[in-house]
Amino acid sequence: SAVISQKPSRDICQRGTSLTIQCQVDSQVTMMFWYRQQPGQSLTLIATANQGSEATYESGFVIDKFPISRPNLTFSTLTVSNMSPEDSSIYLCSVGQITDTQYFGPGTRLTVL
Amino acid sequence: AQRVTQPEKLLSVFKGAPVELKCNYSYSGSPELFWYVQYSRQRLQLLLRHISRESIKGFTADLNKGETSFHLKKPFAQEEDSAMYYCALRYGNKLVFGAGTILRVKS
Numbered sequence: 462s463a464v465i466s467q468k469p470s471r472d473i474c475q476r477g478t479s480l481t482i483q484c485q486v487d488s489q490v491t492m493m494f495w496y497r498q499q500p501g502q503s504l505t506l507i508a509t510a511n512q513g514s515e516a517t518y519e520s521g522f523v524i525d526k527f528p529i530s531r532p533n534l535t536f537s538t539l540t541v542s543n544m545s546p547e548d549s550s551i552y553l554c555s556v557g558q559i560t561d562t563q564y565f566g567p568g569t570r571l572t573v574l
Numbered sequence: 575a576q577r578v579t580q581p582e583k584l585l586s587v588f589k590g591a592p593v594e595l596k597c598n599y600s601y602s603g604s605p606e607l608f609w610y611v612q613y614s615r616q617r618l619q620l621l622l623r624h625i626s627r628e629s630i631k632g633f634t635a636d637l638n639k640g641e642t643s644f645h646l647k648k649p650f651a652q653e654e655d656s657a658m659y660y661c662a663l664r665y666g667n668k669l670v671f672g673a674g675t676i677l678r679v680k681s
Contacts, residue, residue: 492667503660504671519668553618563669565618
């Protein structure tokens with residue numbers, strides 16, 4: 462199994478600022494994903510973080526708002542840019558093959574004032 | 575479009591009672607379905623997947639293509655089953671999650 466850590470675990474940010482969330486895995490993985498879970502809602506895939514190339518974004522999510530880095534096979538970052546209160550969510554990273562077990566990080570709880 | 579529906583936000587049962595968490599899906603291809611669980615203060619984790627046909631912690635789920643359902647069942651609920659349960663559908667290289675159902679098992 463993969464052990465995933467995320468930093469920060471939570472943050473409270475001001476409108477208009479940006480926050481970078483880190484995801485660290487204890488082993489090399491091919492697939493890394495970023496999800497958003499808005500209050501009272503389900504998980505929504507933001508993007509797939511690809512090592513050595515640009516992330517693949519889902520409909521409704523754009524690189525300017527959620528830039529992603531994947532410098533190696535154990536690490537990725539997601540930045541939430543120019544934040545507004547609507548960005549208040551839990552952000553989760555996950556790793557693994559979709560056809561097999563996916564392992565999730567503990568999440569980053571973001572509140573934007 | 576791919577969609578997963580969990581009609582109940584909250585299911586409350588007594589300990590020892592049977593449990594059925596409903597999940598319906600919409601997908602034109604061959605579906606691959608999963609149940610994920612999140613216990614209090616723990617991270618989301620895989621409970622079971624339909625291709626494994628296994629029973630985990632007494633839970634089973636059968637894929638019914640005719641009814642496009644993948645309901646999660648357990649004959650006798652236990653208090654430690656209280657958690658948030660998500661049904662998920664794989665399409666391509668991605669997962670689509672349902673809204674989740676909170677299961678509360680009362681003593």
